[in-house]
Amino acid sequence: MTANKPARLVVLLGSASDLPVVEDMAPLCERFGISHRVEIASAHRQPDRLRQVIRESEAAGADIFVAVAGMAAHLPGVVASLTLRPVIGVPVAVGALGGLDALLSIVQMPPGVPVATVAIGKAGARNAAVLAARILALGDPAIAAALAAYREDLAQGGR
Numbered sequence: 001m002t003a004n005k006p007a008r009l010v011v012l013l014g015s016a017s018d019l020p021v022v023e024d025m026a027p028l029c030e031r032f033g034i035s036h037r038v039e040i041a042s043a044h045r046q047p048d049r050l051r052q053v054i055r056e057s058e059a060a061g062a063d064i065f066v067a068v069a070g071m072a073a074h075l076p077g078v079v080a081s082l083t084l085r086p087v088i089g090v091p092v093a094v095g096a097l098g099g100l101d102a103l104l105s106i107v108q109m110p111p112g113v114p115v116a117t118v119a120i121g122k123a124g125a126r127n128a129a130v131l132a133a134r135i136l137a138l139g140d141p142a143i144a145a146a147l148a149a150y151r152e153d154l155a156q157g158g159r
Contacts (some may be wrong), residue, residue, distance in 0.1 A: 005035035070094035073105035
């Protein structure tokens with residue numbers, strides 16, 4: 001998390017086993033100047049904790065949630081049902097279908113409960129950080145400038 005600022009971006013994982021998927025998000029968030037934190041709260045095993053994390057995060061100023069999930073991938077949809085903030089879903093490649101089941105579960109939300117969905121795995125987590133920055137940049141010129149610099153770095157072959 002960016003020091004001494006409430007998290008504008010909260011990354012939710014259903015399990016600690018998903019931590020490697022999101023490890024590249026922190027450097028991007030820091031580069032863009034987005035305060036962030038990671039919370040583990042399963043939609044299936046800890047629904048009350050998940051509700052509490054979302055409520056407390058919103059009260060503290062969270063603007064966007066990223067929900068990371070594999071297999072049945074209910075976490076992003078449940079988060080979207082509990083908040084009016086934007087939710088970005090990151091499918092994880094686990095199980096027999098290599099993440100396709102998670103991708104379809106996240107992207108096929110019913111009307112009125114949208115979840116922005118990115119690619120499966122680590123690339124998707126990186127894109128979730130960039131998408132969150134793009135959303136926040138609409139009202140934050142510093143993030144917009146950091147995004148422009150990032151895009152220029154990518155054009156020059158950077159990461």
